[in-house]
Amino acid sequence: MKFKVLISDPLSEEGILPLKEAENVEVVVATDLSPDELAKTIKDFDALLVRSQTKVTREIIRNASKLKIIGRAGVGVDNIDLDAATEHGVIVVNAPDGNTNSAAEHTMAMLMSLARKIPQAYFALKNQKWDRKSHVGVELKGKTLGVIGLGRIGAEVAARAQGQRMNIIAYDPFLTAEKAEKMGVDYGTVEDVVKKADFITVHTPLLKETKHLINKDTFKLMKDGVQIVNCARGGIIDEDALYEAIVTKKVAGAALDVFEEEPAVNHKLLELHEVIATPHLGASTVEAQENVAIDVSKDVLNFLTTGLARNPVNLPSVPKEIMRRIEPYFHLSEKLGIFLTNLTEGVIEEINIYYSGELAEVEVAPLTRNTIKGILKKHLGEHVNDVNASYMAEKKGITVNEQKTNTSKGFTNLLKVEVKTKEGTKSVAGTLLNGLGARIVQVDTYSVDLVPEGHLVFIRHKDQPGAIGRVGSTLADQQINIATMQVGRSNVGGEAIMLLTIDKHLDEQELEQLDQLADIYGVTAINL
Numbered sequence: 001m002k003f004k005v006l007i008s009d010p011l012s013e014e015g016i017l018p019l020k021e022a023e024n025v026e027v028v029v030a031t032d033l034s035p036d037e038l039a040k041t042i043k044d045f046d047a048l049l050v051r052s053q054t055k056v057t058r059e060i061i062r063n064a065s066k067l068k069i070i071g072r073a074g075v076g077v078d079n080i081d082l083d084a085a086t087e088h089g090v091i092v093v094n095a096p097d098g099n100t101n102s103a104a105e106h107t108m109a110m111l112m113s114l115a116r117k118i119p120q121a122y123f124a125l126k127n128q129k130w131d132r133k134s135h136v137g138v139e140l141k142g143k144t145l146g147v148i149g150l151g152r153i154g155a156e157v158a159a160r161a162q163g164q165r166m167n168i169i170a171y172d173p174f175l176t177a178e179k180a181e182k183m184g185v186d187y188g189t190v191e192d193v194v195k196k197a198d199f200i201t202v203h204t205p206l207l208k209e210t211k212h213l214i215n216k217d218t219f220k221l222m223k224d225g226v227q228i229v230n231c232a233r234g235g236i237i238d239e240d241a242l243y244e245a246i247v248t249k250k251v252a253g254a255a256l257d258v259f260e261e262e263p264a265v266n267h268k269l270l271e272l273h274e275v276i277a278t279p280h281l282g283a284s285t286v287e288a289q290e291n292v293a294i295d296v297s298k299d300v301l302n303f304l305t306t307g308l309a310r311n312p313v314n315l316p317s318v319p320k321e322i323m324r325r326i327e328p329y330f331h332l333s334e335k336l337g338i339f340l341t342n343l344t345e346g347v348i349e350e351i352n353i354y355y356s357g358e359l360a361e362v363e364v365a366p367l368t369r370n371t372i373k374g375i376l377k378k379h380l381g382e383h384v385n386d387v388n389a390s391y392m393a394e395k396k397g398i399t400v401n402e403q404k405t406n407t408s409k410g411f412t413n414l415l416k417v418e419v420k421t422k423e424g425t426k427s428v429a430g431t432l433l434n435g436l437g438a439r440i441v442q443v444d445t446y447s448v449d450l451v452p453e454g455h456l457v458f459i460r461h462k463d464q465p466g467a468i469g470r471v472g473s474t475l476a477d478q479q480i481n482i483a484t485m486q487v488g489r490s491n492v493g494g495e496a497i498m499l500l501t502i503d504k505h506l507d508e509q510e511l512e513q514l515d516q517l518a519d520i521y522g523v524t525a526i527n528l
């Protein structure tokens with residue numbers, strides 16, 4: 001049987017040789033298909049290979065009745081509808097390492113061009129203007145570079161900038177003091193980074209959490225005359241806020257390789273003299289293109305012939321016999337992870353997962369991976385899935401322990417998850433109640449009974465008459481309905497908790513109002 005592979009973006013000829021030379025594969029290259037044409041063509045293909053240009057929408061995936069795998073020759077998979085792929089049983093693989101070096105080099109090229117106004121000077125000279133006065137730059141040496149997202153590319157950029165004798169301050173949710181010290185970088189929150197930096201470069205994926213991470217409020221915190229680089233994804237920086245910050249001279253310059261909408265030809269930012277730009281060229285080198293095409297071709301070939309993938313991005317299939325017994329717990333395990341990560345302060349160092357009762361008798365590794373996925377998802381988004389969750393945790397320096405115990409506290413099954421950071425230990429436990437579904441039954445030392453669904457608010461407060469009433473009336477003033485409320489306390493007059501289910505997610509302002517109430521120690525909104 002021959003597998004048909006469609007390549008819909010330009011990939012390196014050398015890189016796709018593993019596929020072209022495979023006897024059981026027929027490769028078709030069609031890089032000028034419209035979305036409609038792609039939606040029609042795809043139905044005959046077993047695999048699709050893309051870069052960032054092809055938008056692999058739900059509609060395309062829906063039409064792809066034979067499609068088994070989508071290979072992304074690069075890192076970002078925000079052009080692929082991962083939910084649709086998962087729902088249709090299509091595995092998505094990427095090539096996460098092949099273009100790291102090129103993207104880091106491009107970032108440095110942009111940083112240096114920005115500091116020395118090279119594109120502007122070149123443009124003037126091409127227009128017959130020998131203008132030295134308007135193109136006075138600044139040195140990088142001794143300046144502080146703020147790096148937001150210290151993953152593969154961010155870390156390479158930091159190391160190169162240190163070579164330019166810059167000081168680095170970074171923020172990454174997985175950056176510990178030990179790692180920062182080893183890399184010779186300072187670290188802090190996003191606020192610390194933007195306040196101290198002379199230049200700021202972002203290297204996060206584009207996720208719900210990182211969309212407009214740099215916005216009008218963040219710009220206000222920055223030094224006057226700061227310069228910004230984005231070679232990661234359009235949308236991490238709010239483009240309207242950046243425009244405003246440049247026009248008002250808060251920001252002296254910006255170097256952009258990526259835009260919220262691409263291709264970005266008539267973009268208002270491109271009209272500004274202070275903005276230099278390239279058309280998403282970070283990975284456009286001979287070497288990177290060859291690397292990513294080879295990696296993804298091999299992975300696609302391997303998957304088509306053996307069913308195994310090295311770099312899967314979405315959910316894999318779980319063996320049927322394991323699935324049948326543990327499937328009912330999948331939902332609970334992920335929700336416990338998400339719940340816990342929202343309560344956790346500090347960098348996660350250890351995750352302990354305890355299985356008891358009937359759960360202690362089954363193979364639970366897929367549940368462990370699913371729980372880790374729930375915990376890491378907040379910061380890694382679609383980059384973490386069941387297959388790579390343990391690997392991701394290990395890569396982030398997190399120790400994961402799985403234990404089967406007999407202490408199920410009267411429940412026929414109990415899944416307890418504990419997370420340790422330098423700030424302390426947090427835990428949550430859940431169970432499946434026969435006929436009633438999943439329940440969260442313990443938060444730290446407090447017993448609760450909560451359906452892990454919807455919009456939750458977790459409040460730590462002093463056990464004092466009036467605290468519950470104040471929360472209730474504040475929510476009533478905000479026209480927010482309380483569906484359920486759980487309360488618990490450690491001792492009379494000591495610390496207590498309220499766990500509410502409400503009808504909508506609290507926005508920043510609403511959270512702030514609750515946080516300001518007397519006797520409240522902390523308020524966390526959690527979306528499950």
Ligand SMILES: NC(=O)c1ccc[n+]([C@@H]2O[C@H](COP(=O)([O-])OP(=O)(O)OC[C@H]3O[C@@H](n4cnc5c(N)ncnc54)[C@H](O)[C@@H]3O)[C@@H](O)[C@H]2O)c1
Pocket residue numbers: 075076077096099100103148149150151152153154171172173174203204205206209210213231232233257258280281282283284379380383
């Ligand atoms: N311009 C280009 O052509 C080009 C080329 C390659 C990659 N990229 C993009 O660069 C980005 C980084 O790629 P990578 O390979 O380094 O990925 P990576 O996964 O190795 O690193 C991303 C890092 O961002 C961190 N992060 C997540 N949420 C964060 C937050 N809220 N604040 C700070 N840090 C956060 C993660 O912990 C992780 O360490 C991706 O968006 C990728 O698509 C662009």
Ligand SMILES: O=C(O)[C@H](O)COP(=O)(O)O
Pocket residue numbers: 051052053073074075076077099280281282283284
């Ligand atoms: O995420 C990536 O790998 C880069 O943005 C590269 O995208 P490209 O393959 O379209 O150059």
